[in-house]
Amino acid sequence: MTDVFFYIFSTVALAAGIGVVLSRNTVNGAMFLIGTFLSMAAIFVLLEAYFLAVIQVLVYAGAVMVLFLFIIMLLDVRESAAKKTSVYTWVASVIGLAILIVGTASIVSADSIKTKAAALPEPSGASLKPFGYELFTTYLLPMQVTGFLLLIAMIGVIALSKKLNTDGSAK
């Protein structure tokens, strides 16, 4: 049963991802992205990382995408004629694709990956208690730094969105 769900949700995630890249309308792209995020949350549930699935829906599909849609609405970007992609970009894309294929193949074919499927350990990310424990003991410093980063981001956004006069002073 888990296998069926995995195939369904990964297909939806990939199809919606392709939709994000191919859709001409930015709003449609954002909607496709929400679809990808939701099916990713479902895959997290299959991996028994329930807390992260909830966070994914709340933060990504909720807050981040609402912000995106707000900005799309605010900017009112009109459709522009598709310009030709330069030959450098195509060469870079092909090289990038080749590197990605080689990397994926070498990761997937590694013996340490193949043997992992045999013995599945107890799910560690399932309950919230060990998560919080780890967060406030082993990862206390990263936690504090992340909090500080959010503060900096907030100050940065306020500074960026403030309208400035030509001499640089705030209105």
Added chain:
Amino acid sequence: MIGLEHYIIVSCLLFSIGFFGVLLRKNTLVIYMCLELMLNASNLALVAFSRYNGGMGGNVFVFFIITVAAAEVAVGLAIIVALFRKRQTVEVEELNTLKN
């Protein structure tokens, strides 16, 4: 039976889709969405590794990635709005002041 390699393949495919979106699209907002797609693909790989190794580290790392990505989106979209105010465009082809 679904193994670790299936999750890794899905993660790599999703990363590639985001990668080509960043390379081939011209709209800054779409490029931003594709960046989020790539971050999410790496999240999937981390959660899968964490699940199959029985450790907690990957999950905590994904938690931090989500936090940093949210901050990044807020700052990046503020920059895009400021840019649009000044230049009236979000197409990367037209934002080439530093080029010549």
